[in-house]
Amino acid sequence: MSVTQDSAGDTVMRSVSMLCAVVVCGAVIGGVFYLASQLIYIPLVFPVLTALLGMLALQSLSAMFKPRQRRFVLLCGLLMGLSIYASLQTGIYLHLRQLLVQRVMALAAGQNRTLTYSQADAYLEGVLIQQTGQSGFLGVLVLRARSGIGITLYSTQLGGMPIQTNLQGILAYGYWLAELGLILFVCSRPKAVSRAMPRAPKNLCPVCHSKLTRESLGSVPEVKAEQFLTLLNTHDFRAAGRFIVSHDLGEVRYPRLDTELEHCTKCGQGPSTLRVFWERDQKTPVDLRTQAAEYVIAPDDKTPLLKALVGAQSNIG
Ligand SMILES: [Zn+2]
Numbered sequence: 001m002s003v004t005q006d007s008a009g010d011t012v013m014r015s016v017s018m019l020c021a022v023v024v025c026g027a028v029i030g031g032v033f034y035l036a037s038q039l040i041y042i043p044l045v046f047p048v049l050t051a052l053l054g055m056l057a058l059q060s061l062s063a064m065f066k067p068r069q070r071r072f073v074l075l076c077g078l079l080m081g082l083s084i085y086a087s088l089q090t091g092i093y094l095h096l097r098q099l100l101v102q103r104v105m106a107l108a109a110g111q112n113r114t115l116t117y118s119q120a121d122a123y124l125e126g127v128l129i130q131q132t133g134q135s136g137f138l139g140v141l142v143l144r145a146r147s148g149i150g151i152t153l154y155s156t157q158l159g160g161m162p163i164q165t166n167l168q169g170i171l172a173y174g175y176w177l178a179e180l181g182l183i184l185f186v187c188s189r190p191k192a193v194s195r196a197m198p199r200a201p202k203n204l205c206p207v208c209h210s211k212l213t214r215e216s217l218g219s220v221p222e223v224k225a226e227q228f229l230t231l232l233n234t235h236d237f238r239a240a241g242r243f244i245v246s247h248d249l250g251e252v253r254y255p256r257l258d259t260e261l262e263h264c265t266k267c268g269q270g271p272s273t274l275r276v277f278w279e280r281d282q283k284t285p286v287d288l289r290t291q292a293a294e295y296v297i298a299p300d301d302k303t304p305l306l307k308a309l310v311g312a313q314s315n316i317g
């Protein structure tokens with residue numbers, strides 16, 4: 001019981017750590033996105049590229065934190081997109097705010113008044129509330145929408161304002177929403193989420209989450225192969241086991257069926273997988289050594305199978 005409780009607490013810890021890592025990664029990518037946008041900005045293309053970068057980062061994070069649920073990875077993808085866009089908009093806001101404060105200081109200097117940076121900043125805050133009814137980030141956002149934003153290539157390095165101002169008011173808000181929507185769309189596509197899922201959980205025991213062990217059980221001579229496969233297909237694993245000759249008893253001649261059991265050796269309560277391969281001799285091209293079949297064996301059937309193996313008495317006792 002304590003094992004499952006520990007692993008549940010572990011899962012929560014890993015999930016919280018991953019969410020935090022996603023937000024931090026998104027913020028860093030958004031910051032880089034902002035710096036790049038200072039030089040050149042290509043509408044629609046830039047947000048998509050950034051979102052793709054975010055999903056690449058999510059793949060690395062998934063490999064690190066190994067989330068099990070697809071829904072959780074989807075949530076992480078959306079959070080990554082939100083974090084990227086919030087970071088970009090924060091960069092733009094801080095930059096514009098700095099420019100506006102400098103403008104206030106320059107205006108004051110023109111009237112022979114000296115304002116410190118924080119005095120000018122406080123004055124600007126007052127103007128924002130007076131003009132837009134909002135302070136800080138939202139105030140600047142309303143101001144930007146009112147003055148219009150450019151959707152063609154622009155560089156804020158040239159005078160600090162977009163060269164073209166085509167979208168004003170509701171159109172500006174619509175454009176921002178479309179950009180955010182595009183990023184969230186790229187981050188939540190089923191294919192992107194599948195790619196970001198870690199591959200490891202397939203090899204973990206569903207009961208105790210230990211790593212599964214793969215081991216060879218032995219081989220079945222070609223003459224017995226058909227009978228052996230028939231027994232496996234009827235799920236008579238005890239009878240089938242009697243056909244498997246342990247490698248300890250010497251080589252079985254090619255062609256033969258090789259068997260491999262993937263199972264949990266820790267708790268023994270999860271289902272096991274028995275894989276059966278045709279093995280020809282070393283000279284046979286690899287593509288002819290094909291997999292014949294795969295069987296899921298219930299925990300109750302595993303012990304009879306292992307006890308029935310030829311030579312099992314000497315191995316298991
Ligand atoms: Zn187990």
